Amino acid sequence: MPRPRCERCQRPLDHCLCPLIPSLDSRTRVALLQHPSETDHALNTARLAALGLVNAELRVGEVFADLAELLAKPGYRPVLLFPGEQAQALAAYDETDDRPFMLIVPDGTWRKARKLLYMNPLLEALPRVTLAEVAPSRYRLRKAPEPGAVSTIEAVAQALNVLEQPASFDELLRPFEALIEGQIKAMGVDVFERNHGCSSSTPPRS
Ligand SMILES: [Zn+2]
Numbered sequence: 001m002p003r004p005r006c007e008r009c010q011r012p013l014d015h016c017l018c019p020l021i022p023s024l025d026s027r028t029r030v031a032l033l034q035h036p037s038e039t040d041h042a043l044n045t046a047r048l049a050a051l052g053l054v055n056a057e058l059r060v061g062e063v064f065a066d067l068a069e070l071l072a073k074p075g076y077r078p079v080l081l082f083p084g085e086q087a088q089a090l091a092a093y094d095e096t097d098d099r100p101f102m103l104i105v106p107d108g109t110w111r112k113a114r115k116l117l118y119m120n121p122l123l124e125a126l127p128r129v130t131l132a133e134v135a136p137s138r139y140r141l142r143k144a145p146e147p148g149a150v151s152t153i154e155a156v157a158q159a160l161n162v163l164e165q166p167a168s169f170d171e172l173l174r175p176f177e178a179l180i181e182g183q184i185k186a187m188g189v190d191v192f193e194r195n196h197g198c199s200s201s202t203p204p205r206s
Contacts, residue, residue, distance in 0.1 A: 006018060008051065009021065009047070009048065009051065009175070010044060010047060011179075015182065017048070017175035017178060017179065018051075018175075020174045020175040020178055021048065021051050021052045021174075021175050022052050022171040022172060022174065023052070023054055024052060024053050024054065024169055024171060024172060025053075025054045025055060026053060026054070026055050026056075026160055026164060026167075026169070027055075027093070027100040027163075027164055028055070028100045028101050028102075028103055028159075028160060028163055028164065029055045029056065029073070029076050029100070029101070029102045029103065030049065030050070030053055030055065030056035030057075030102075030103045030105060030156055030160075031056070031057055031059065031070060031102060031103070031104050031105065032046040032049060032050050032056065032057070032058045032059070032105045032107050032152065032156075033059050033061070033064060033104065033105065033106050033107065033116060033120075033123075034046050034047075034058060034059065034060045034061075034107040034108065035060075035062065035106075035107065035108035035112040035113070035115070035116055036060055036061065036062065037108065037112060038107055038108045038109075038112070039060055043151065043176075043179060043180075043183075045107075045151045045152045045153035045154075045176055046058055046105070046107035046152045046153070048153050048172075048175050048176055048179075049105075049152060049153040049156045049157075049172065052153075052171075052172045052175070053156075053169075053172065062115075062116065062119055063119050063120060064120055067120055067122045067123070068122060070102075071102070071104075071122060071126075073102060075099060075100075076099055076100060076101065076102035077099050077100070077101050077102065078101070078102040078104055078126055079101050079102070079103060079104065079126060079127050079128065079129045080104045080106070080117075080123055080126040080127070080128045080129070081103055081104065081105045081106075081128075081129055081130070081131075081155065081156075081159060082106060082113065082117070082128050082130070083128070083130050084128040084130075086127075086128060087128035087129060087130040088127070088128070088129050088130070089129070089130060089131070089132035090129050090130065090131060090132060090159055090162045090163055091132075091162065091163075092162060092163060092164070092165045093163055093164065100163075101129070101163065103129075103156070103159060104123065104126060105152060105155065105156060106123070107152045129159075131155065131158050131159060131162065132162070151176070153172065153173060153176050154173065154176070156169075156172070157169045157170060157172045157173055160172075
């Protein structure tokens with residue numbers, strides 16, 4: 001039987017991350033579009049990002065039928081956070097920017113994200129933005145597919161930090177960091193057991 005899960009963060013109840021999830025407001029609206037294959041991934045960072053931001057939403061699917069409606073939301077300029085030849089590096093908003101971005105963030109592996117664009121021509125047609133300088137990922141477990149690749153929640157936090165400086169959205173990463181630390185600890189015990197050939201209840205022999 002599967003372990004009971006928290007309905008909000010989807011983690012097992014005894015590892016619920018909700019106390020660490022902030023409630024941050026932003027001028028920028030963040031719309032995370034998740035490929036269904038990512039939903040069950042142990043680190044569903046798009047979900048954590050959507051939960052931690054007041055002005056954000058997460059949609060799961062392959063073809064998004066109501067995309068036109070989403071992109072037409074008044075008061076925002078929709079842009080796609082995805083690399084491309086014409087992609088503009090994100091910079092801080094200035095006084096001439098009357099409308100903040102609606103940051104559309106495809107979530108999934110590069111292959112799945114590209115497929116989302118292919119399946120949704122409206123996404124393909126959006127102006128693209130990228131992070132000019134990508135801070136190294138704290139995501140040490142899953143090998144980054146390309147240099148500079150970061151998890152979805154890190155990409156969102158970095159994008160908002162750039163756009164809305166001097167505001168900081170680092171707090172968004174708290175549940176993610178706890179998740180990573182937890183996995184490293186779990187992996188450490190496992191590696192320890194393998195190396196010592198004994199159960200974790202047996203003290204290590206020096
Ligand atoms: Zn929870």
